[in-house]
Structure formats: C-alpha cells, structure tokens
Amino acid sequence: MRVVFIGPPGAGKGTQAKIVCAARGIPQISTGDMLRAAKAAAKLPADLVAKMAAGALVPDDVVIGLIDERTRATDCAGGFLLDGFPRTLAQAKALDATLASRSLKLDRVLALEVPRDLLLERTVLRRTDKRTGQIYHLKYSPAPPGADLELRADDREEVVQKRLDTYEAMTAELLPYYEGVGILRRVDGVGSVSEVTSRILAALGTG
Numbered sequence: 187m188r189v190v191f192i193g194p195p196g197a198g199k200g201t202q203a204k205i206v207c208a209a210r211g212i213p214q215i216s217t218g219d220m221l222r223a224a225k226a227a228a229k230l231p232a233d234l235v236a237k238m239a240a241g242a243l244v245p246d247d248v249v250i251g252l253i254d255e256r257t258r259a260t261d262c263a264g265g266f267l268l269d270g271f272p273r274t275l276a277q278a279k280a281l282d283a284t285l286a287s288r289s290l291k292l293d294r295v296l297a298l299e300v301p302r303d304l305l306l307e308r309t310v311l312r313r314t315d316k317r318t319g320q321i322y323h324l325k326y327s328p329a330p331p332g333a334d335l336e337l338r339a340d341d342r343e344e345v346v347q348k349r350l351d352t353y354e355a356m357t358a359e360l361l362p363y364y365e366g367v368g369i370l371r372r373v374d375g376v377g378s379v380s381e382v383t384s385r386i387l388a389a390l391g392t393g
C-alpha cells in the first residue's frame with residue numbers, strides 16, 4: 187500500500203506513521219526527518235537550514251529529489267507511507283509522475299484534522315530525546331527520568347504560527363487535488379493516540 191499523511195504541524199503524522207508502518211511492515215518516509223538528519227550531518231545548505239528554522243518550506247525540487255530517490259529503494263517495493271510529502275501541488279504532481287513512470291500510483295491520502303489551539307499545544311510542548319530520537323510531550327507523554335530533552339528549532343510559538351499559516355495556504359489546493367482523484371480520506375486527529383490510530387486503520391481499510 188502506498189499512502190500519504192497530510193496534516194498541519196503537530197497533527198500527529200509522525201506519531202501515527204510509526205504505528206501504522208510497524209503494523210503494515212512498510213517504511214515511514216518523512217521529508218522533515220530527512221532534512222533534519224541532513225542538517226545534523228552538516229549536509230544541509232545554510233539557506234535551507236534558515237528556511238526550516240523560520241517555518242518556511244524548502245524548495246520543491248529539493249524534496250522531490252529526495253522522495254524520487256528514496257521511493258526507489260528496495261524496502262519500498264511492498265509500499266510506503268509518506269509523512270509530510272507532498273505539501274504543494276507541484277510536489278503532488280511530481281509524485282504522481284515518478285510513480286506513473288514505474289506503473290505505480292497512490293492508494294490513499296489521509297488528511298489528519300486537528301484544531302489550531304491544540305496544534306499549538308502539541309508542538310510547543312513537544313520534546314525530543316537527543317540520544318534516542320524518541321518524541322515526547324510535556325503534558326501528554328512525559329519522558330522518563332534521565333532523558334536528554336531538546337525543543338525543535340521550529341517549535342517556538344511564533345515559528346509554529348508561521349508553519350500553520352503556510353500549511354493552511356498550501357492545503358487550499360492540495361486537498362481538492364486529491365479529493366478530485368477520489369483517494370482522500372479526512373480523519374479526526376483529536377483524541378488519544380490509540381483512538382486516532384483506530385480511525386486511521388479504518389480509513390485505510392485495515393481495521
């Protein structure tokens with residue numbers, strides 16, 4: 187199964203993608219994680235580091251190139267879950283084109299919906315363990331004692347507001363595109379992690 191998760195910052199895409207991918211045995215492909223890994227390895231150009239820190243999108247050709255290469259890897263033969271890609275209409279069309287060139291297509295696009303005030307709380311209070319990469323939340327999933335927590339550079343409130351504005355502008359054309367193809371399913375992202383997982387599996391036709 188080839189699936190896309192679309193959703194605003196803090197909607198729970200990464201949290202749910204890990205659970206769904208473990209259940210289905212497919213890789214999670216997150217452009218945000220790939221870009222942060224490139225930054226940590228000092229391989230991300232300074233202008234792109236600055237764009238991410240400011241809450242802006244990186245150029246389409248950068249992420250399209252990453253996804254084109256990654257989805258050709260052998261572990262993607264049985265399907266994959268794209269988390270945070272595509273984000274623009276140009277990215278969506280490039281994805282369709284690269285899949286069509288391999289006689290493939292997307293099966294489902296899930297849009298996770300969460301109100302803005304809850305998104306702010308989920309992002310501003312998110313923390314990552316520097317040593318393990320595990321994601322926690324100061325209110326909803328506190329880290330165990332001894333965790334070495336850090337705040338993501340783009341999770342400061344003023345940057346999150348900018349990311350939310352960017353998301354709203356982008357989905358104005360992205361969601362209708364997938365609605366038109368008939369593969370979009372909207373999923374309520376409010377509730378416990380397991381409640382949201384159940385809705386996602388139902389929308390994917392697997393539970």
Ligand code: AP5
Pocket residue numbers: 193194195196197198199200201202216217218219221237238241242243244245246249269270271272273277308309311312313321322323326327340349375376377378379380382
């Ligand atoms: P990216 O890393 O993709 O960030 P994002 O889309 O803004 O999403 P987040 O990672 O903030 O949230 P999430 O939905 O994964 O939520 P999570 O599960 O962690 O992108 C970062 C940047 O990279 C972009 O701004 C851009 O610059 C660049 N970029 C990436 N892709 C790009 C592209 N395609 N084109 C151009 N630029 C691109 O959950 C959040 C918190 O809430 C966690 O603490 C979690 O524990 C908690 N939580 C989750 N679910 C629940 C629940 N049900 N109840 C309570 N708490 C919950």
